[in-house]
Amino acid sequence: MKKFLAGGALTAVALGGMVAMAPAASAHIPNATADCTGLYVDFKSYRGGTDVEVVIDGEVVESTVLPGDFYDWVDFVEHYPFEDDTVAHTWSVSIDAHDDDRFDYTDEGTVEACATPPAKQTAQPATPEVVAGCAVTIDDVVLPENSEAVTYSKNDAGVVAALVSDEYQWIEDLGSWMPQADGSVLFPADLLLVEEECEETPSPKPSPTEPAEDEPSDEPSAPAAEEEPPVLAATGATVGGAAAFALLLVGGGVALVIARRRMAKN
Structure with a gap:
């Protein structure tokens, strides 16, 4: 037990x-x-x-x-x-x-990945036109039109092109476009702006000054010259001489008429 x-x-x-x-x-x-x-x-x-x-x-x-x-x-x-x-x-x-x-x-x-991602479509940014002139700035640059793959903007550094989504990728040869850290590309302003020498604007000529009004003087003024009788434009004779010559002609004509009447009576 x-x-x-x-x-x-x-x-x-x-x-x-x-x-x-x-x-x-x-x-x-x-x-x-x-x-x-x-x-x-x-x-x-x-x-x-x-x-x-x-x-x-x-x-x-x-x-x-x-x-x-x-x-x-x-x-x-x-x-x-x-x-x-x-x-x-x-x-x-x-x-x-x-x-x-x-x-x-x-x-x-x-x-490893579950599936292979779809291939991305390539996109090529359009090159903006160069602007030449006197004192040109980036504001004078015309942006290319936005597309279904790329949008454009500009800043002091130049023109910026950005992809609209991850479905697109840039072509390998971007030329003068410079890749940026955020995935966009930049076309530098130095390649877009051509500075030309500015023409000097001529200064305006001074307008002629009007003659100053005569200031009053305490000295006696010279007597005004006597007015000469008006001269006829064609003959150079004065108006008074022409009137006397006309009266003489009229008087001679009257005397001639009277003499003819007397001769007729005799």
Whole structure:
């Protein structure tokens, strides 16, 4: 009977020890997998206070501490979808277990794109016309017309061409167009503006001044010259002389008439 009891007690202790060790034996189970759609993280039975970090394409997307304390068992399960499945992605995960360094975990990898992105259409910016003249500025430049692929604007640096969407890409040989950091291209103002020498504008001639009015003087004025009788334009004779000559003719005619009458009576 004593042997039975002793054996039963030993069995109970052994079973109790197995039950007590069961969580520890199944604890700290990390798992991270990725495909072209996203990253799956499944960390089972880690102590509270454990640090977890997830990085996708070089950017930290998760940095957290598992809730609870050292005596709590915590699961961490998350899915991180990739924003663009047409390109490849890199990923990494890390666990800093506070109960023992041997339970720390790191993993990383690269996944290929799910599908090949469609080929982009090429676009060629139109070259603006050169402007020549005296004191020309960028305001004198006429912008090319916008198209379904390219829009145009200008600033002090020159004319700027920009693609309307990611469906387009610039041709390889852009000529004088200079690529910019934002994806646009610039045609420099120095190649568009041709400065010409300005012609000097002649200064206006001064208008003739009007004669000044005679100022009154205290000295006596000279007597006015006597007016000469008007002269006939054709003969140069004066008007008074012409009148006397006319009276003489009239008188002679009357005398001639009287003399003829007398002669007729005799």
